[in-house]
Amino acid sequence: MRIGVLGAGAWGTALAHVARAAGHEVEVWSRGRPLEAIGKAQGLILAVPAQGVRGVLLGLKAIVTNAIPLIISAKGIEQGSGLFMNEVVADVLPQAEPMVLSGPSFAADVMQGLPTAVVLTAGEISHAHQWAEALSLPHFRIYASDDVKGVEIGGALKNVLAIACGISDGRALGDSARAALTTRGFAELTRFAAKLGAKPETLMGLSGLGDLLLTCSSKQSRNYSFGFALGAGKTVEQALAASRGVVEGAATVKIAQALARQHGVDMPIVDAVHAIVDEGRAPDQEIARLLARPLRAEIT
Ligand SMILES: NC(=O)C1=CN([C@@H]2O[C@H](COP(=O)(O)OP(=O)(O)OC[C@H]3O[C@@H](n4cnc5c(N)ncnc54)[C@H](O)[C@@H]3O)[C@@H](O)[C@H]2O)C=CC1
Numbered sequence: 199m200r201i202g203v204l205g206a207g208a209w210g211t212a213l214a215h216v217a218r219a220a221g222h223e224v225e226v227w228s229r230g231r232p233l234e235a236i237g238k239a240q241g242l243i244l245a246v247p248a249q250g251v252r253g254v255l256l257g258l259k260a261i262v263t264n265a266i267p268l269i270i271s272a273k274g275i276e277q278g279s280g281l282f283m284n285e286v287v288a289d290v291l292p293q294a295e296p297m298v299l300s301g302p303s304f305a306a307d308v309m310q311g312l313p314t315a316v317v318l319t320a321g322e323i324s325h326a327h328q329w330a331e332a333l334s335l336p337h338f339r340i341y342a343s344d345d346v347k348g349v350e351i352g353g354a355l356k357n358v359l360a361i362a363c364g365i366s367d368g369r370a371l372g373d374s375a376r377a378a379l380t381t382r383g384f385a386e387l388t389r390f391a392a393k394l395g396a397k398p399e400t401l402m403g404l405s406g407l408g409d410l411l412l413t414c415s416s417k418q419s420r421n422y423s424f425g426f427a428l429g430a431g432k433t434v435e436q437a438l439a440a441s442r443g444v445v446e447g448a449a450t451v452k453i454a455q456a457l458a459r460q461h462g463v464d465m466p467i468v469d470a471v472h473a474i475v476d477e478g479r480a481p482d483q484e485i486a487r488l489l490a491r492p493l494r495a496e497i498t
C-alpha cells in the first residue's frame with residue numbers, strides 16, 4: 199500500500215520506519231512542505247503534536263476528497279475546543295475514517311527494533327484488525343480495539359500523570375511516592391474515562407495502564423522529564439526549553455482539568471499539575487495539598 203505519514207518528528211519517523219519495514223511504500227510529509235504528494239496515499243498516519251492536528255487536517259481538506267483511513271498517533275486534547283483527536287478529524291475531515299494508535303512505545307525503542315506492543319482502535323473492529331495486520335512487525339505488535347474514546351483518553355491523560363510522577367521524583371520524594379501517584383493517577387484516569395463513556399477494560403490495557411507504567415517511571419519520557427525539571431526547581435519555560443521534543447501533557451493539562459470539572463470528576467492529581475504548570479504554583483504547595491486530603495475508601 200501507499201501510506202502517507204504526516205509529521206517528521208521522533209514518532210512520525212519511527213512509524214514511517216515501521217510502515218516501510220512492513221512492506222509499504224511510504225511518503226513522509228513535514229511542516230513547510232507541500233502536502234500534494236500525500237494525496238495519492240491509501241492510508242494516512244498523523245504524527246504531529248495534538249495542537250497541530252487541526253491545522254494539518256485543514257491543509258488536507260482540498261487534497262483528500264475520498265474516504266480514507268487516517269491513523270491518529272498524537273496523544274492529547276485540543277486546547278480551544280476540548281475535542282479529542284478523533285473528534286477533530288470528524289469536525290474537519292469527515293470523509294476520513296479516524297483510527298487511533300496508542301500505547302507504551304518510545305520512538306527510540308521502536309527505531310532500535312526493540313519489542314513493543316501498542317493498540318489500534320477503530321469504530322469498526324474489523325478495520326482495526328485489518329490495519330493492525332498491515333502494520334505489525336514481529337517486534338512491533340499491534341492489538342485491535344473498537345473503543346476509540348477509551349484509547350484516546352488513556353493516551354492523553356497519561357501524559358499529565360507522567361508529569362506528576364516526574365515532579366515527585368524531581369523533589370526526591372522516593373519510589374513509594376511515585377508508585378502511589380501512578381496508582382491514584384490511574385484511579386483518576388479510569389473515573390474520567392468511565393464518565394466520558396469509555397470501556398473500563400480499555401484503560402486496563404496498553405493505552406492507560408500500559409502507557410502509565412512506561413512514562414511515569416522513565417527518563418526517556420519527555421513528560422516525565424519535564425515534570426522532573428519542575429520538581430528540581432526549573433520554571434515551566436526553562437523545563438519546556440530543555441525538552442527533547444513536544445511535551446503533550448503541558449498542553450493538555452488545562453483542558454483536561456476543565457473537562458474533569460465540567461463532567462464532575464474528582465481529579466486531584468490533574469488539579470495539582472494544572473496548578474503548577476498553568477498557574478505557577480510551587481510543587482511543594484501542591485504536594486502538601488494532596489497529602490492533606492481527607493482519608494477515604496480506596497475504590498470509589
Ligand atoms: N516520541 C514518542 O516516543 C511518541 C510520541 N507520540 C506522540 O506523537 C506526537 C508527535 O510526537 P513526536 O514526534 O515525538 O514529537 P517531536 O517533537 O519529536 O516532533 C514533532 C514534529 O511535528 C512538527 N510540528 C510541530 N507542530 C506542528 C504543527 N502545528 N503542524 C505541523 N507540524 C508540526 C515539528 O516540526 C516536528 O517535526 C505527540 O502527540 C506524541 O505524544 C506517541 C507515541 C510515542
Ligand SMILES: O=C(CO)COP(=O)(O)O
Nearest residue numbers: 301302303304419420421
Ligand atoms: O507516549 C509516549 C510513549 O508511549 C512518549 O512519551 P513522552 O511524550 O512523554 O516522551
